[in-house]
Amino acid sequence: MNEKLDREIAGRYLISLLAAVLHNEVPPPIPQNLDLLFLYKLASRHSVANMACYGLSRLDPLPDPDKMKAFQEARKKGLAKEARQELEVRQILSALEENYIKCMPLKGFIIKHFYPQPDMRLMADVDILVDHSQMKRARDTMLSLGYTVEHTGGHHDVYHKQPVMNIELHRTLIPERMDRLHTYFESIWNRVKLHAGTSYQYEMSQVDFYIYLMAHMAKHHRGGGTGIRSVMDVWVYRNYYKEQIDGNYVRAEFEKTGLSGFAQSMEGLSEQWFNKKIDQEIDQEVAAYILANGTYGSGKNAVINRFIRETKEAEGFTVAKLKFALRMLFPARPHMEILFPFLHKMPFLMPVCWAIRGMRTVIYRRSRIRQNLGLITYLTESRVEKMKKIQQ
Incomplete structure (x- = not known):
């Protein structure tokens, strides 16, 4: 079974669990081909694992205790x-x-x-x-x-x-x-x-x-x-x-x-x-x-949506992507003023602040460099077009 199908099955069942809790009902049985660990990961990613636990706890018979541990821990942490x-x-x-x-x-x-x-x-x-x-x-x-x-x-x-x-x-x-x-x-x-x-x-x-x-x-x-x-x-x-x-x-x-x-x-x-x-x-x-x-x-979605907002229709994709990468390396003044408030009164120091930001990233946040490079690589014309359709 591929991940997309797994996610569809887990997603549908997760929603049925949450709906059952909202309506004070017993949820439907767990689908036979659904891995509870996969369900937990999906629920955690959406910050609803604790609520899903309330639904799973209403099932008769109850799910395997070992497979329920992660959900029960999420519920305890949620309460606290x-x-x-x-x-x-x-x-x-x-x-x-x-x-x-x-x-x-x-x-x-x-x-x-x-x-x-x-x-x-x-x-x-x-x-x-x-x-x-x-x-x-x-x-x-x-x-x-x-x-x-x-x-x-x-x-x-x-x-x-x-x-x-x-x-x-x-x-x-x-x-x-x-x-x-x-x-x-x-x-x-x-x-x-x-x-x-x-x-x-x-x-x-x-x-x-x-x-x-x-x-x-x-x-x-x-x-x-x-x-x-x-x-x-x-x-x-x-x-x-x-x-x-x-x-x-x-x-x-x-x-x-x-x-x-x-x-x-x-x-x-x-x-x-x-x-x-x-x-x-x-x-x-x-x-x-x-x-x-x-x-x-x-x-990844954030980068694609930002690219769509900041790109002019007349620009070709390659040119637009290059300009976008430069903007990520050299953020605009509003963003830089948050990092360096004095820029509000001394905007001529922007090049110095870009250099300081770059050095800080290299010294303290190298993983951020790899992350941004990965996001730029992920930015493809087909993904941009798909996102435009979703946003419309």
Whole structure:
């Protein structure tokens, strides 16, 4: 059996497991030709191995205990991680409140509470929107809580605390490069309301949150790709708030943001996967693409999508690929300003900074050189054309 067929069988069964958990049902039996180790690897790549364990545990008879160990370990780790994240984020939100800093938790920290159990919806990092004028005070607050600064500048600042806490404090909901969506959400602070019992913690309306959920998914799809969990988030949120977010107003807002076609596709796929609506018309190539991804897609997809965005139609593929390789070696100023903030005031030092970046890579990150060379080699005309079709 080839890997593509293995992935199709594992993907279909993984989705049936997750759907059974969402509907509180017993999942179908494990297909005879399905290797549970392969299923575990696929589930892990999509960050749903812990949730899949809940489904497998409902089978009668139970799967071989030895083959269940990896899933059970994922469930234990998921429970511990969710508990730690919940406690830490509550402390962060309280500290931001005490320091009069406007904030709003986003994405996974909100949507996990709409799953049967919050630990079923794991988070690699926790996103919190902060008033951009208060980022310095937010930074001081995070340091006082024992976090280290991993990265500052650009769309968000990143903080870390051992063993599992990764916090992203966002200046904006959507990066500026996605100008249409960035503009739509630029005034979000004017549309939010205070969270009950707080003075500085805010929350979006159900409609705005849903549009943001779809916009964030589109951002990943446009980058490295998106996975099963994101499609499941769409179904879980729509199922919970169906009355509020199904209607002409939401459709009009999707049209306004350019998300209409994408939202329709993802909603249809979520209904087919998690509500057994087999009459939904979906693009099977898009579904296969998402199954082949991980939670946030892959570096290979990201390179192809970036190449498509940055390439002019009039350029031949060979010329475009050469220019693209040079841009990877010598990044543009916005990226370099994140690494070297002083470039904002002294842009004439770009050549020096390129040289410093190159030396750092050679000394400390040689594997990155091999990785980038591999990605450039992977970039072929046929793969670019296939991706264009999927994106359309």
